[in-house]
Amino acid sequence: MTELDKINIGLLGAGVVGGSVLDYYYHSRDRIAQITGIPIEISHVLIKDSQKARNVSIPDGVLTTTLDDITLNPNINVVVSLLGNEDFERYAVSRSLSQGKFVVTANKMIISKYGPELFDIAKEHGVSLMFEAAVGGGIQIIDNLINRYTPNRIQSVLGILNGTTNFILTKMAKERMAFEDALAFAQEAGLAEPDTTNDIEGYNAAYKLAILASLAFRKGWVDPSQIHCEGITQIHSRDFKNAEDMGYVIKLIATANDTQRGIEAWVAPVLLPHNHLLTNIDGQLNGILLRGDPIGDTQLAGAGAGGETTAASVWSDIFKATHHLRRNTLPEDNFFQGQANVVSFDECAHSNYVRLTIRDGLRIVQDIGRICSDNLVSINQILQLKDRKWVEDGIDLAEMAIDMDPSGEGNITQAIADIARAPYCVEIGSRFRVLS
Ligand SMILES: NC(=O)c1ccc[n+]([C@@H]2O[C@H](COP(=O)([O-])OP(=O)(O)OC[C@H]3O[C@@H](n4cnc5c(N)ncnc54)[C@H](OP(=O)(O)O)[C@@H]3O)[C@@H](O)[C@H]2O)c1
Structure with a gap:
């Protein structure tokens, strides 16, 4: 040689x-x-x-x-x-x-x-x-997963993996900017690409999550097309006020769990409690929280983008x-062998928070309760949102929030679709998963 x-x-x-x-x-x-x-x-x-x-x-x-x-x-x-x-x-x-x-x-x-x-x-x-x-x-998560955390069995990955959407959500939360204004601001500042689809619809975060889950769990390659993905376009500036009143912040979270049934992996806007390790990851920063055995919880954070x-x-x-x-040697590269079993998102169970606009009237809470019960969804509480009653075209409107206990995503999606068809429902505003 x-x-x-x-x-x-x-x-x-x-x-x-x-x-x-x-x-x-x-x-x-x-x-x-x-x-x-x-x-x-x-x-x-x-x-x-x-x-x-x-x-x-x-x-x-x-x-x-x-x-x-x-x-x-x-x-x-x-x-x-x-x-x-x-x-x-x-x-x-x-x-x-x-x-x-x-x-x-x-x-x-x-x-x-x-x-x-x-x-x-x-x-x-x-x-x-x-x-x-x-x-x-610049966080160096890949080398850590391939070479450093290897003695641990990683059970979950939770991350803020997209600097552009985190920047937009931070502007919306701290300055109460509307989504469109925060997006335009990010573009003018050169922090968002001209075509923002992959960022704001969550696809970029899903690509990154697929890589992290493949490396972290070593159960084979996680196909990104099997990752359920929701973006941030439906979030309204007043959702931040509601979240704050309840003790939460809103973040676009990418998460994967290694369960006995397979890998649960999804990207969606989430309500995180104020004391969560990722709540202070603001602006363009990225943050990744790994939970493993015996390592416990460990966090990496830093600049997630920039030349x-x-x-x-x-x-x-x-x-x-x-x-x-x-x-004349080669580094390890057997992490994508075989295909990982990714659990259908409908079979995953989470707490959900749904904001909706209704025509004010009688027996609405009762009817929402019946619809949820018919779909095997248990309700923690239904809230009439503070100061959110108004009249439009002579019709009394009000905003409500439904706080749902952990239930199957498929059941919750069906319950929300049934509520959306009810005569009193004007609009389903936004939907968040709630993490503890
Ligand atoms: N920007 C970030 O903060 C960041 C962070 C993490 C990862 N990344 C990743 O890094 C990679 C590069 O991103 P970037 O922001 O540097 O992109 P960029 O600014 O758009 O640069 C792309 C470069 O590739 C050249 N190029 C594109 N298509 C070409 C083709 N068909 N033939 C020849 N040259 C071609 C362009 O040439 P011209 O200059 O002549 O147009 C340009 O120099 C991407 O995969 C991105 O996801 C970026």
Whole structure:
């Protein structure tokens, strides 16, 4: 075996994260050399638009718009893929792996959707696929789950995994902004992508949860399409006041539990009690709470997004790749073997809180009670919300909240649908799971 005397990197993408990876490279050469003990060069950088102005100055001859300049270049040992799209990045990563290159990526979507396929290609070609930056920005949860928490049996993962939605919810809670205004604010501040669907509908959090649950439970790959997903678009600013009055805060939570029936995994807006460990994770921060045996509860928190912090996680993977390339070894990668059994969300049981608008009248509480009982849903309390009575088009309207005891999600969904059809129901406003 000839000893490597240099590592050549091909970087795919020079956007927010790719630009920060380059910035670190140009400004931290001494530190990089000290850590790796071997010269490292970013020899090629793939971009789409060669006319675009870049925040970082890149030497002549490094930029290319041709993927194969990198994937078919025999001198490149590590491909760092920071493109952020689905089909093209899946292709670029699999092509790089099949050309015998280590790959580092931050793309949670391709890891969670195509992880098993990509890891098989890596194994077949004796290389490794690393993805520390795909979840939690700079928090380093991936390496902790793969290498550090291994003696523990992790029973649950509970996380605020999306900085954009957490930023929006924090604005709505602290400044009583309407959802649309908080979203526009996040976009203007560059904290939300132009297309926010994956963030606000909870899909990005579900991709990350699928990765965490696969690594934490080691019961096989968790398919993200089996994760029940609700976003934050239905939350009204007055829900925050109601939540506060009851001693709760509202957060978009991604959670997975390893149960005897299989893995329960979902993403939805949740009421968290004020003293919960995740209630103070505000703004763009991410927070992850693991419950395991014997470790008990342990929390990791920090900047979940942003070019520089994410680039730090990318570099930690580059250093790891360098370590293995120099010793001709491979890191552990058997975490996506087989498919995990994910329990249907309808079979999971949670407490629910539902806000609705009704035409004020008699026997409504009684009728809601009957509907819930018919659907095997037990009610903890029905509340007439304070100061929420008004007249519209001569009709007396009022707002109510139903606090439901833990019951099967399928039963609760049916009960809510039945209430929505009742003649007194004007609108089902919002629905939250309640966690203790
Ligand atoms: N931004 C964050 O805070 C953050 C945090 C955690 C993880 N991530 C993940 O990191 C990855 C990169 O995100 P980002 O925010 O850096 O994205 P970005 O700013 O949109 O940058 C994407 C880069 O990829 C290039 N690119 C895209 N499609 C291409 C194609 N078909 N051919 C050639 N080049 C192409 C773009 O080229 P041009 O510059 O020429 O347009 C751009 O340089 C994503 O997977 C994202 O989910 C981002």
